[in-house]
Amino acid sequence: MESSANIRKLAVFLDRDGTINEDPGYLYKPDELVMIGGAAKAIKELNAASIKVIIVSNQSGVGRGYFTDADVEAVNEKLMRLLAVEGASIDAIYYCNHHPDTACQCRKPNTGMMEQASLEHGIDITRSYVVGDKGSDVELAKQAGAKSVLVLTGKGGSELKTLKRPADCVAKDLSEAVAWILKDLKAGR
Numbered sequence: 001m002e003s004s005a006n007i008r009k010l011a012v013f014l015d016r017d018g019t020i021n022e023d024p025g026y027l028y029k030p031d032e033l034v035m036i037g038g039a040a041k042a043i044k045e046l047n048a049a050s051i052k053v054i055i056v057s058n059q060s061g062v063g064r065g066y067f068t069d070a071d072v073e074a075v076n077e078k079l080m081r082l083l084a085v086e087g088a089s090i091d092a093i094y095y096c097n098h099h100p101d102t103a104c105q106c107r108k109p110n111t112g113m114m115e116q117a118s119l120e121h122g123i124d125i126t127r128s129y130v131v132g133d134k135g136s137d138v139e140l141a142k143q144a145g146a147k148s149v150l151v152l153t154g155k156g157g158s159e160l161k162t163l164k165r166p167a168d169c170v171a172k173d174l175s176e177a178v179a180w181i182l183k184d185l186k187a188g189r
């Protein structure tokens with residue numbers, strides 16, 4: 001009989017701003033949401049491979065008083081709609097709305113959002129991947145024991161130069177990141 005640990009699924013944890021959509025800085029207006037080319041198609045490929053896709057996003061603009069949770073949710077809903085048009089879907093969205101000065105456990109690179117997702121969706125974090133455009137995304141993966149992909153969209157180009165620890169993969173964009181993940185899984189590493 002299989003132990004429950006064996007049936008826990010892996011997931012691809014995706015950063016939102018700068019990874020799936022352009023990052024203009026503190027995005028909160030749905031009308032200003034611009035998808036990064038190929039991102040929807042890449043997510044659709046993960047869907048087709050039955051890999052859970054979970055967004056983990058730092059939204060400190062709420063804690064800073066720049067916008068509200070309702071604004072974050074409106075942008076997320078618009079994102080879901082744009083993805084759906086292209087046949088792609090997200091399994092869950094987690095975001096940290098705290099100010100960076102708050103000692104919360106959810107702001108990336110802290111692992112709180114991944115741990116919550118693991119509990120709520122039966123995810124095996126150590127077999128999972130994190131894709132993002134910042135050093136905090138790479139560090140999140142390192143701290144959680146997942147594999148990391150830094151994308152060069154968003155802030156990725158400048159973040160690459162200041163990484164504390166190297167990413168497992170540096171990819172041009174989400175399309176290239178997903179191609180690497182699917183190859184890595186096939187290789188069974």
Ligand SMILES: [Mg+2]
Pocket residue numbers: 015016017018019023132133134154
């Ligand atoms: Mg980002």
Ligand SMILES: [Zn+2]
Pocket residue numbers: 096097098104105106107
């Ligand atoms: Zn937080």
